[in-house]
Amino acid sequence: MSRRSIDQILEGKPYKKLLSSEKLQQSEIDLVNTDPKKTQYYGRIVLDNCGRINPEEIEEYIGTGGYQALGMALKEKKPEDIIKIVKDSGLKGRGGAGFPTGLKWSFAAQEKESPKYVICNADEGEPGTFKDRLIMEGDPHKILEGMAICAYAIGANIGYIYIRGEYQLSIQRLEKAIKEAEKLGLLGKNIFDTDFDFEVKIKIGAGSYVCGEETALLNSMEGFRGEPRLKPPFPAKSGFLSKPTNLNNVETLANIPPIILNGAEWFRKFGTEDSPGTKVYSILGHINRPGLIEVPMGITLREIIYDYAGGMSSGEFKMAQIGGTAGGILPIELLDVPLDYLSLQIEGHNLGSGAILIMNETVPVVDFLECCMKFFVHESCGRCSICRIGTKQMYESFKYLREKEANYDELKKIEELAEALKLVAFCPLGQSVASPVLSALKYFRAELSKEIDSNEDYETITREMSDIVFDYS
Amino acid sequence: MTIKEIVDKYGSKRENLLQILHGIQNQNPRNYINKESISALSKEMNIPVSQIKGTASFYSMFSFIPRGKYVIRVCESPPCHLLGAESIFKAIEYKLGIMIGETTKDGLFTLEGTSCLGICGVAPAMMINEDVHGNLNEEKIFQILDQIQEQEKERIQLCREEALTRF
């Protein structure tokens, strides 16, 4: 390791040079370091090294205690112990669904068939989310270490990282990290002189949001169209090439080394009883400091906006969308709901991928929803008709609303369609179309109705079934 | 590289198909996958043409029609939309005279609308081939495009001369 970088680490200075394509990401990384009082008080788990070490040098990662957790796991602990620690920690999947990670691992561990696979889901396509990219760019070894520990726990020897094709820098960083780890014997054969072998390969996506869904991802990895599969069988039983497979999000895996190193008790000190740990959010929209933050679970939206995001950049707060385009819309009344899996569930929302989009009063709800629907039209895989055609109908309805060419039937149709999608769509993509729509109808119905009322002769509007364009591109 | 070399590089198993398609597209100067390479690939990997096309057409990064040397992908997702993606499209349209899905006559630029590129912290954002550009506004767009056009001066000149000879 170069003298200069050692000095920098000793002095606790951020090592900025190699963080990313500098000109672009400065705002993001700066933010991580902005509020020293707050972050010191809370501590960081996932982003601890991001911005502090040079991600391209394995020595720097090792210098901060990297790969110790893997060594400890292999030398001192049995696979069952690892799963128990992860279960006790209460870690839940950070990819969107919030499924308990320890439990998921135990399913894959039970399977007798081999080979087994560990897959890191780095397809990050949810609009507004870029946390996985910055974790991969800022601390790639942590993900590799997390994957290796997972592989040891479930009895796998091969791992894949499925990265979306746009993340060139992440791909380069991870490729380099894998090479360096192999050189030092931290990946490959007989890791730490035990009989545990583990190799990691990279698979590159080609631009499809639905491929982030775990079974669609498996199809894509096998070289097919990325359409979701019927569950069950779950990937733990029959995943990649029909073998037992464990899939986890980047952030989930990055939580693993610190948990193994410090124990479940330590992890539970962060966050809430039901949702321990921290969460990395990407915050954006009409705020002063868009970027990435890592805060404990259970913090409120108000705190995020006014303490971390530096307040609104213009205008007054109107609404926020939580969890990306597939997430619900929260009005001002919910500013003080704690952001964790349980509290949001009670309100009928989901933490999702951790994107928080904050909007001021200049954003019309119709316009915003129209844009959300455009996204779904584009990304619906087309496997089931309710989603393929329903998203299109929904998009058109919002367009009519915005263009003031709708009557009250349109609102009714939107509501019915959203309920139907929630019930019958084949995969969570189609089902989640309902979350922004229904939450908007719940909190902003008055505003949506106004779009109709403001058109004086709305009663004369009649509409035929709109032309449905089949477009398989 | 020939198709065979690309297939050998990644392996001829079906699960490497996406990587191979990326390889084929990236080495094409017009950034697309042409008919000939699909049929060659079909023979090489023993997968029917229909299946290769069916798979490739699922993914938005692959194209079957020739594109420009520089593919401009502007993000259309809600976060970028809120912060002014619309005006980015307008600025590009004004500057290059192309709409979404079109390519400039000199074969330099193709404009595409895309879903979130994962650089929303600097919205509105776009990618030109593999370079990311964020915090865009009209002025910045003009600067970026000017710079590329400056680099490609010769090609543009050549194109003009060729066009003149046709009259």
Ligand SMILES: Cc1cc2nc3c(=O)[nH]c(=O)nc-3n(C[C@H](O)[C@H](O)[C@H](O)COP(=O)(O)O)c2cc1C
């Ligand atoms: C449409 C759709 C897109 C998804 N995209 C992603 C994604 O980009 N990254 C991710 O980690 N999980 C994504 N998921 C969730 C995965 O299906 C899966 O739940 C997750 O990778 C499991 O990892 P975890 O248990 O660590 O959260 C997506 C799910 C759906 C339905």
Ligand code: SF4
């Ligand atoms: S719900 Fe939509 S994305 Fe999911 S399988 Fe059906 S068509 Fe595809």
Ligand code: FES
């Ligand atoms: S929303 Fe535009 S880059 Fe993510």
